[in-house]
Amino acid sequence: MYSMLGTESHNTLLSFLMGQKIKTIIAIALPIQILLVKWLSSYPNFVEEYYSNGVYPNISGFLRILFGWIPFSFGDLIYTALAILAIRYVYKHWKSIKRKPLLFLKDIAVVLSIVYFAFHLLWGMNYHRQPINWKLSIEREYTVDELVDLTRYIVEKTNQYQFELTGDTVSPVHIPYSKKEIFSKTEEAYGNFAKQYPDFGYEHRSLKSSIYSIPLTFMGYGGYLNPFTNEAQVNGITPKFRLPTVSGHEVGHQLGYSAEGATNFIGYLVTSQSKDPYFKYSAYNHALGYCLTDLYHKDEEQYNALVTTINPGVKENFNELREFWEKYENPMEPIFKSVFNTFLKVNNQKDGIKSYNAVVGLIINHRKQYFQQD
Helix, strand or coil, X not given: CHHHHHHHHHHHHHHHHHHHHHHHHHHHHHHHHHHHHHXXXXXXXXXXXHHHHHHHHHHHHHHHHHHCCCCCCHHHHHHHHHHHXXXXXXXXXXXXXXXXXXXXXXHHHHHHHHHHHHHHHHXXXXXXXXXXXXXXXXCXXXXXXXXXXXHHHHHHHHHHHHHHHHCCCCXXXXXXXXXXXXXXXXXXXXXXXXXXXXXXXXXXXXXXXXXXXXXXXXXXXXXXXXXXXXXXXXXXXXXXXXXXXXXXXXXXXXXXXXCHHHHHHHHHHHHHCCCCHHHHHHHHHHHHHHHHXXXXXXXXXXXXXXXXXXXXXXXXXXXXXHHHHHHCCCCCXXXXXXXXXXXXXXXXXXXXXXXXXXXHHHHHHXXXXXXXXX
């Protein structure tokens, strides 16, 4: 019997040691992965050709087929389950964690290593591809005069569609579609856009309202892409007139564009070239906000002059959006924004949250090179 117990104890110890050995290997792999990603980031052409236009479209398409048909956010449920399991684990093993904290730290390193690997394999390497202006052969820089010209143009287009949709200049635009219809029309808009830009074809829609739309609002976000399930998540309680561009933005992430300025630009192009006037209004209204913000900081006099030309109905939509975000303001929001700002900078977006504003330069230079009457 002693021999049998001794053998069982030996096997248990061996299993434990083998488990710890594997964990050690996975944990050590984390800094190696970080260095490898950093090295690959120096070769954007390689990432562009072999990942963003090679492996990634197959991964993205497979995940959209796998999860896109589910009417709710499967990724949000995964996050919830993992959070519950983590809390449960800490609660059940608290005594052993205090007794052997280094083993617990190793477990954390193992989890981070696995997550880091999955993130970059399934989506994250897109942060290190060539920028969208390289792909479209356009510049990013612009003058104040060009900014004024674009803002004037965007004001005219926004006023035009506001009047067309409401019949007067004072009524705000209210989109009559359900969220499901907006998602469907976003897919149609991408189909129309792909006729001119085939690389932006979008099939097997996986665009959903996040289960955590209210928490997203408290954090100040309009949506996000789940990199592990490739589901495009939209903040479902955002004012509807803004949803078409938010949806277009998140699908841009799905298609492999990580930079926020790039996906703002893609969302603008797709929705402004949509056949639906509500989508066009959403595009120009969204772009107008960025143009006015930029112009205010660069030429306040021109800003004040152009603001007076905006239809009251358009201003009412801006007020609706402002009141929506003010309703959910909280002391934690700046912290969430700071964390996201740091995340963007770590992932090759040196301007952080300010990179959203890059859409202005992209629109200006795209119009200069590919201007079309719409």
